[in-house]
Amino acid sequence: MLKYVNTGIVFQEIPDEVTLSVNISGCPCHCPGCHSKYLWEDTGTLLTTEELEDIINGYGSDITCVCFMGGDAEPEYVNMLAEYLHGSYPRLKVAWYSGRARIPGVVRKNDFDYIKTGPYIKHLGGLKSPDTNQRLYKRVANDSFADITSRFWSK
Template identity: 50%
Template sequence: MVRYYNFDIVFAEIPGEVTLAINLTGCPNRCPGCHSPHLQADAGRVLDERELAELLGRYGRSVTCVCLMGGDAAPLAVAALAAFVRRSQPALRVGWYSGRSALPEGFPPETFDYIKLGGWVEALGPLTAPTTNQRLYRVDRSGAMEDITALFRRRG
């Protein structure tokens, strides 16, 4: 079961997209210096297909992407939610931010348009920093992942 703490409309998680970012709880990663330790607890509202459809219904055409932020404790459930978005809102792009450095075994990347990997390390900076440890991938329908991180790095 996947739970979420809150959500917001953001512009930086998936550059070039107006993104409904949903912060999932139950994070098992325990990254040093975690900027969202409240997301480590298994708390919040259940995020199932009905709840996700309600959230998407609130924003309609105002967003171009939905990004599930976290969910590393239940990656296959996160992928199932992404598949639901694909079926119910085919024009909407779908992203996942995982704090892990690699996808879990058996994970279906083709259910997403974007996957961002890598825990937050403040000293290395965000996706736009040349020193970041995070990577943003564009995923095609076959599941092939293209690293597009460099497209978003700040020019110094």
């Protein structure tokens, strides 16, 4: 079962959303140059649906999105949490920042409103770099996904 280390409100991870970021530990990706190496270890608190409810209720109605930062060790579990959130908190959008190049076939992408894919590759940079290999997708009409990565780039 997944564990999380910490949470926080972020404004830059998901455009136009006040996002509750849930930092999940046990990351198997181990990207060179990773800025969150503390998430490589299997440490923290179990991320159950009850724990997730407590976290969300602690932040009140200010948040518009919940973003799982990691969870690549157990993608099916992240998917279950996304499905749970949509059923229990229909007003909230659900996002997943994955370090994988592709979302595993066991994941139902339509359970997410946003999905970020791609390992961090230092010389390509993160989402703010036009050279990045990472992509952020937003679910749009007919449950297809649009690449909105360019929203991070300075004009």
